[in-house]
Amino acid sequence: AHYSLAEVDRQTAEERGKYLVSSDRVIGVELNGEVRAYPLNILFVDEIGNDEIGGVPRVTAYNPLADSSAVFDRRVNGETLTFGVSGLVYNSNLVMYDERAPESAAAESLWSQVQARAIAGPAAADGESLRLISAQLMSWAEWRSRHPETTVLARDPDMKKRYKRTYNQYFDSDKLHFPVDPLPPDGGAALKSRMLVVFIDGQPHGESLDQLAASADAEGRVVKTIDGRSIEFTVRADPLVGWARDASTGELLPLMWCARFAWWSMLRGE
Numbered sequence: 001a002h003y004s005l006a007e008v009d010r011q012t013a014e015e016r017g018k019y020l021v022s023s024d025r026v027i028g029v030e031l032n033g034e035v036r037a038y039p040l041n042i043l044f045v046d047e048i049g050n051d052e053i054g055g056v057p058r059v060t061a062y063n064p065l066a067d068s069s070a071v072f073d074r075r076v077n078g079e080t081l082t083f084g085v086s087g088l089v090y091n092s093n094l095v096m097y098d099e100r101a102p103e104s105a106a107a108e109s110l111w112s113q114v115q116a117r118a119i120a121g122p123a124a125a126d127g128e129s130l131r132l133i134s135a136q137l138m139s140w141a142e143w144r145s146r147h148p149e150t151t152v153l154a155r156d157p158d159m160k161k162r163y164k165r166t167y168n169q170y171f172d173s174d175k176l177h178f179p180v181d182p183l184p185p186d187g188g189a190a191l192k193s194r195m196l197v198v199f200i201d202g203q204p205h206g207e208s209l210d211q212l213a214a215s216a217d218a219e220g221r222v223v224k225t226i227d228g229r230s231i232e233f234t235v236r237a238d239p240l241v242g243w244a245r246d247a248s249t250g251e252l253l254p255l256m257w258c259a260r261f262a263w264w265s266m267l268r269g270e
Contacts, residue, residue, distance in 0.1 A: 020039055023239055032053075046159075059082075073130065083111070095112060097111065114258055114266045116132060138236065171192055
């Protein structure tokens, strides 16, 4: 799916209130002086948004089945790709494809969102993967307060009814709609509990957002040492969101957010 962008400040409070309220979760991106918010209540309809921010072509991908979200650079092996929703799921997670002209359809490949890599087609044969772009998952109210100049993903006017749907009932239980194999060990945590996955030197490290929230200080911060690096996590409980920085430099780190069962799939490389 391709999206147009609208500046929030050009819309009235009444117009914004029809689809974006303070507690809504947004993926926030700051890149080369540009700031943009991608509301999950828009992305859950089409799941993928291709655009350019700060001169970098990127794709924001969200999958409601795994509550998984990430922002990737669309440049792969010297080529700028455009991604679409394949209609397939693997281990109850989004499978994307790189769109090609009809005469080049044979060159299309399938990509796993949580694995950030090609899983079928020429790109898989070449071992291609996607580079994560640093992002934050926070409430719309906090993002807007921090970045009043932000642009925001615009809704497709033809999808108004679909935007009213939610997956709240789906996350009220641990029942999965599609097979996942293998499932993570019990460990006392729900399959759909939310994880924040930080990448250190390309390696994923998962943290439970619930546990981070429980151990955070009054400002919502938790500092942990991972692979010798001091990482500062910031977490909010309502809505349950979080992000991470290098505690020494303040640099935002590449992140992915997902349900626990999807984190297990990512960890195993399956």
